[in-house]
Amino acid sequence: MTGSFIIQEELIKPLKKSSVPGVLITQFVDDVPKGCSTPDFERKPVSLTLEEGKNATFKAVVKGVPTPDVKWTQAEGASTDPQHIPVSFHCVLLFKINKLTAKDSDLYRCFAVNEYGEASCSAGLRIIQGRIELKKTLEDSRKRLRKRAPAPKPKPLDKEAVWQLLLHADKRDYEKICIKYGIVDFRGMLKKLQELRKDTESEQGELIHSIKNFKHIEVTKDGKARFSLEMDLKSRKSKVYLLKDGEKLRYETSNEYGKHCLRQIGKKYVFIVNDVQQEDAGLYQVRVEDVPVFSTELDPDSIPVGFEQPLGNMSCPEGKDAIFTCILRTPCHDAVWLHKTNVLEASEKHQVSVSPDGLTHQLTIKNTVPSDNGMYTIDTGLSSSNAWLIVENGQGGSQDHSIDADGRHRFLGKDGLGRANRNESMAGGQFSAADLDGDTMTSDGNIFGLKGFGVLKGEPAELSCTVSKDGLIGTWFKDGLKLTSMEGVCFKKEGLVHKLIIDKVEDIHAGKYRFESGDIKTEASIFVEDPPQVDKVLLKNLTSVPTVAKAGQNVTIKIPFEGRLPIRAAWLKDKMELANDTRIRVDKTDTFTKLSIASSERKDAGDYKVRLKNDSGVLEINLKLMVFDKPQPPAGPIKVVESSANDITIQWKPPKDDGGKPVQSYVIERQQVGKDEWVTLGETPRSCTTFTTNKVEQDMSYYFRVRAVNAEGTSGALESEEVKAVSKATPGAPDPPEIVSASRDTITISWKAPQKSGSSRIVGYLVQKRKKGTMTWLPVNSVPILEMTNLKKGLQYEFRVAAVNAAGTGDASEPSKPVFARDSTKSLGQVQDLKVSSSDSSSITLTWKRPETNDGSDVKGYEVEVRSSNNLNWTKCNALPIETTTYTVKGLQAKEMYFLRVRALNDSGPGEAAELEALLGPAPPVVPPRLLIDDTVKSFLVIKAGNTIRVNIPFEGSPNPVVTWLKDGHPLPSQATINTKDGTTQLLIGAAEFTDSGTYTIELQNGLGKRETFSFQVQVTDIPQSPGPIQLQQNVPNTVTVTWEPSASEKWESNLYYTVLKRESQKGIWRVVGDLVYTNKFTFTHLIPGRDYYFRVVAKNNLGTSGSSETVQPWRIPKPKAEFHVKPQKYKGVNQNQPPRFLVPLKPHVVTTGSECHMSCAVGGHPPPKIRWYKDSRDLSNDPTYFCMNDFGVCSLVVLGVTKQDEGEYMVEATNESGRAFSKAFLTIKGNNNL
Secondary structure (H helix, E strand, O other): OOOOOOOOOOOOOOEEEOOOOOOEEEEOOOOOOOOOEEEEEEEOOOOEEEEOOOOEEEEEEEEEEOOOEEEEEEOOEEOOOOOEEEEEEOOEEEEEEOOOOHHHOEEEEEEEEEOOEEEEEEEEEEEEOOHHHHHHHHHHHHHHHHHHOOOOOOOOOOHHHHHHHHHHOOHHHHHHHHHHHOOOOHHHHHHHHHHHHHHHHHHHHOOEEEEEEEEEEEEOOOOOEEEEEEEEEOOOOOOEEEEEOOEEEOOEOOOOOOOEEEEEEOOEEEEEEOOOOHHHOEEEEEEEOOEEEEEEEEOHHHOOOOEEEOOOOEEEEOOOOEEEEEEEOOOOOOOEEEEOOEEEOOOOOEEEEEOOOOOEEEEEEOOOOHHHOEEEEEEOOOOEEEEEEEEEEOOEOOOOOOOOOOOOOOEEEHHHOOOOOOOOOOOOOOOOHHHOOOOOEOOOOOEEOOOOEEEEOOOOEEEEEEEOOOOOOOEEEEOOEEOOOEOOEEEEEEOOEEEEEEOOOOHHHOEEEEEEEOOEEEEEEEEEEOOOEOOHHHHHHHHHOOEEEEOOOOEEEEEEOEOOOOOEEEEEEOOEEOOOOOOEEEEEOOOEEEEEEOOOOHHHOEEEEEEEEEOOEEEEEEEEEEEEOOOOOOEEEEEEEEEOOOOEEEEEEOOOOOOOOOOOEEEEEEEEOOOOOOEEEEEEEOOOOEEEEOOOOOOOEEEEEEEEEEOOEEOOOEEOOOEEOOOOOOOOOOOOOEEEEEOOOOEEEEOOOOOOOOOOOEEEEEEEEEEOOOOOOEEOOOOOOOOOOOOOOOOEEEEEEEEEEOOEEEEEOOOOOOEEOOOOOOOOOOOEEEEEEEEOOOOEEEEEEOOOOOOOOOOOEEEEEEEEOOOOOOEEOOOOOEOOOEEEEOOOOOOOEEEEEEEEEEOOEEOOOEEEEEEOOOOOOOEEEEEOOOOOOOOEEEEEOOOOEEEEEEEEEEOOOEEEEEEOOEEOOOOEEEEEEOOEEEEEEOOOOHHHOEEEEEEEEOOOOOEEEEEEEEEEEOOOOOOOOEEEEOOOOOOEEEEEOOOHHHHOOOOOEEEEEEEOOOOOOOEEEEEEEOOOEEEEOOOOOOOEEEEEEEEEEOOEEEEEEEOOOOEEOOOOOOOOOOOOOOOOOOOOOEEEEEEEOOOOEEEEOOOOEEEEEEEEEEOOOEEEEEEOOEEOOOOOOEEEEEEOOEEEEEEOOOOHHHOEEEEEEEEEOOEEEEEEEEEEEEOOOOO
C-alpha cells in the first residue's frame, strides 16, 4: 500500500513503502541508524479457504534489524483459542489452527515490531462446508430460486391430450401424471390405456411402417430442450406436425438456430426447442397428418434460469480494477462467485454487489495482479455463467500470431503462439507468475525471470533474464541437465543480461530451460511448433491464379506439404467437406493431398478451401476453379411481339448460364411448317434479344429457333410454337380507364382509343368490371355501347375496356384504379396550423394539423406542392398520399424564396390548399466526408451465431455524404439493415448466421467526388458440436489408441481442437490426458494391467466447450498371471546353473509429486532368480501401494501417485540357488518447495 501524508504533529508516524503489496510499514523514528532497519515482510501470509475440520497454517517470512517480535490477532481481538498455535524459527513465522470450525472464519493480522518500526499485513480464513454440504446448499438455493420465480400456470389441456401423454409415458410416471391432472380411477385408467393403444396402433398403421425408440424431452445445460423418435413413414408426402398444448407450431428444418427446429437423420426425428424459457413449458405432441404418434411434457421445474446478459471475457492492465457484471432473468440474492474452483467471499480484494431486485450481480477485483488470471464463474444454483480475465503486464497482453499469404489464407497455431526471434524481447521487464511454467524463485528482486513461448521450427529463438547485480555467474539447464554445449545453441552475457540463443530451432530444442545463479533460479519452456507448410511459390500460384478447365476435361490439383505428422487434410466447397463419389476423389498421403475430378462440369466451378491441420496449427488455402463450357439455350418461351403479313418480330431472354464466358451473339433460324430445312435468318449482338424478319409470306406458318454463342461454342436451340404471318384485324388494347366520378348508382370512366385500330374502324367498346380482390371479370355491356349501370352501393370496383371493330374484340386494357360505388363526400377544408418546423440550406420541414370535418368525411392522406418565387407552376412533392402530418421537402436551392402548400385528400379528391412562404438560408461550408473512427470501433469482431451484429460508426461531412455499405465488395444481404441518422450510421443484423462472416466496408462520398472508406472483419462462430462415437484400439502393447468421429463444427470452425480425458472407474474423477489435439486420434500409454479405463472427448474453440462423447464399456488390459510348468528330468546333463546377474541395472529417477514412477531392470540367471524389492532396506513385497512385475527377467516397480515420502533408495534383489545379486538406485521427488 502506498500513500502520501502531511505531518502536522509529532504523534503522526511516517509510513514507508514495502516491496510486498499489502504490507503497511510504520516508522517510529525519523532516522534509522546505519546497519539497522524497520521490520518488513519478505513473504506475507496468503488467504485460505478450507473445509470445516481441516487444519490451517498461515506462513510468513519477516526481516529487520534487530530481529522483530511477532504477534497474531483476529479482527475481533487477540487470538486466545488453544487451537491457535503460533510457531517461529529464525525469520519464518507459522500460525496453525487445528480442527477448523465455523467460528474460525475471520480476518487475521500479523504484526512484526522492533524499536524502529512496525510492519503489518492481513490474511483471510474462510471456512466452507464439505462437498456434500455444499451440494445440499446449492440444491436448497435451487429450491428457493424456484419459489421466487414460480412458473406460469400451464394452459388447461383437453382429456385427449392427457391420455396421449399417458400412452407414451413411462409406467413409473403414471401416478404423478394422474395426480397432476386429477385422474383418480387408476385401474380404469390402465384399462382405457389398453383400448387406446389398440386404436392408436390401427390408425398409425395406415401411415407408418414402424415407430420406436421414444426419448422424452430433456433440457440441456445450454438451454435446449430435445426429444426424439424413430419413425418409418409409408409415404414421403405425409406431413409431420408439432403441437404444443394443442396448438400447431412452425418449426425449421434447415436452420438449427430457430426457436423450434427438426433435425432428421434417416428415420430418426429429433425435435429441438432453443433458448428454453418458462413460457415454453407444456405438453408437446408429434402428429403425422391427423394421427398422434408421440406426446411428452416439458416440466417448468426442469427449465434452467437464463442470463439476460452473461459474463463477458475481459482484459485489465495490472494494478487496475476488473469488474464482471451479469444480469439474470429471474431474481437471485445468494449467487456464488468462483475463481477457477475457489469460492470467492466479499473482501477488500473481491467486492461483491447485488442490485435490490436481485437481477444485476457485480464482482470487482481490486488492484489486479497476474495471479488473478483465469476463469471466473457465477453460480445461481440453477445455472452458471463464466468468463476469462486476462491481466496484462506493462508490455501489454498476449498477441495472436497469423501468417498471411497474398491475403488468401491464415495460419492459426494453438494458443496463438508467436514467433520468437532475436529482435523480440523475451524478458524485457519483471516477470509474473502467469508467464512461467516452472518454479521461479527470487530474493530481494535480484532477478527478472524467463518467459516461456512457442516458436516455429526453423526460426531463431532467444531466452534471456536480467539480474540486478553485476558479476553473478549463472548456469543454464535443460530438462534438469546442465548445458555446457549444444548444437546450434550459444550462451551470451551482456552486462546484467544472460542469454541463451538458438540459431535455428529443431525438435531437440523443445523442453524446459532453467537459469540458476546461487540460490535464485527461473524456469521457462520452449515449445517447438511445426504446423503444415506449403511451398511459397506454389502457394502464391494457387491462391492468385484460378485453375481453369473446359467442361469434360479431368481436373487434378495436387498440393505437397510439410509439417509434423499426422496431418489431416480436408477439401471443402461451399463450406461442405468433399467426399469421394463416382466423379470426385480426394487422396491424401504423408507428403501431399490431391483432388481429382473426372469429366468436369459447370457445377464443379467455384471457391474451394484446403484445410491442413496437425497438433501445431491449421493452414487454410483458398483456391478458385473455373470450368468453361458453351452456354445453355436462351431462356424461353419465344414471344411473338408483332406479326403481320410482311414481317414477324420475336423476343427471348438471355440464357441462365453463359458457360463462364460472356455471350457474344445469338443465331436465329426459321423453318416453314411442312418442310425439314432450317434457314439462318441472321445474328444479333448479345445486348439485343429481339429479332424482326421480313422473309415471310402471308398466311404461311413458321417455326423459329434461337441459339446463344460464346467463345466455347454454340448452345442448344430454343424453339418457338407455330407462328402465322397474318396481319392483325382486331384493335389493340386501350390505356387503362380513369375514374371521372362516382356515386352510389353510377361510376363514370373515360379512356383513350388504342393506338392500333386493326383492319377496320372501331365501332364501340366492351367494358368489364370486377370486385376488388377477386379474379373474375364480369361484362358490364353485351353490345358495344358507351354506357354502364347496375352497380351495388358500397362495393369497390375495377374496370377494363376492350375495343371492337368488324373483325372482332381486341385485347383488354389494364385494370383501372379501384373505386367505391357511393355518393361523393364533401371536399375537405384547409389543414390547420401549417408552419415550418425546421429548415437548412437544402430542405424545409413542414408540420400541420388535420382539417376540421363536420360531416364525418375521413382524411385519406395529404399532398404537398412547392414552387420557387420565379416559377408560377406548382410541383407535386409526393407520389403517394402522405399519412402523417409532417413532411420534409428536399433538393432546394440555398438563399431562395419558396412557396409551399398542403391539401388534405379524401374520396372526393384534394381539399382546399393552405399556403406559406419560406426563405432558405445560405449553404454551410463544405466539409469533406470523414469517418470518426475511435477505440469503440473494432476492426475484427467475433460474434456467436444467433446473436445480434450491431456496428455504429460516426462520421461528419457537409453537405451530408452518401453512405454505402458493402460485404466482400457486394451489396449487403437482405437480412442486414442500415440506419443513418444524425451523423451516425448503423449496421444491424438481428440473428447472425455463418454466412454473415466476411469483410464489411462503409464508404462515404459527397457531390464533390470526395470519398473515404473503412473496412472491418466479422467472424460468426458458435460453441462446437459434440464429437462422434469413440473407438478404442490396442495397436501397441500396454497402450490404447482413442479415435473418434470429428465434430460437425469442423466444417465451419478453423480453430477447433479436442481434449481427451480419462478416469479409472465409473465413479472416479475425470483427468485431462491430452489437450490441444488437432487430429481425431490420441494414444494413451500409461496403462496399468488389471484396471478399468473410461475415456471422454470434447471439442473446444474460443467460445467454449462442446458436449462430451464417452465410452460406455471400460477398457482393460488383462493382468498377466504367472504360469509354472514342471518337467521331469529325463537325464542328468551338464550343470547349467548360473548365479543371478543384472543385464540392465536400475537407474536413478527424478519425478514430480503426484505423477507415476516406473522403475525397471533386466536380470539373468539359471534357474530364474526370485525377485524382491526394498526401499531403504524395507521389504515392499506386501505393500499394496507398490505394483511389482517380472516378465521373463524384465522386472518393473510402479509407484502410483508419488509423494515426498516415496523419496529414497530403492534396491532390487535377485536370488537363486547359485547366488545373489542386487542393484540400487535413488528416487528423487520434485515438488513446489516453499521458502
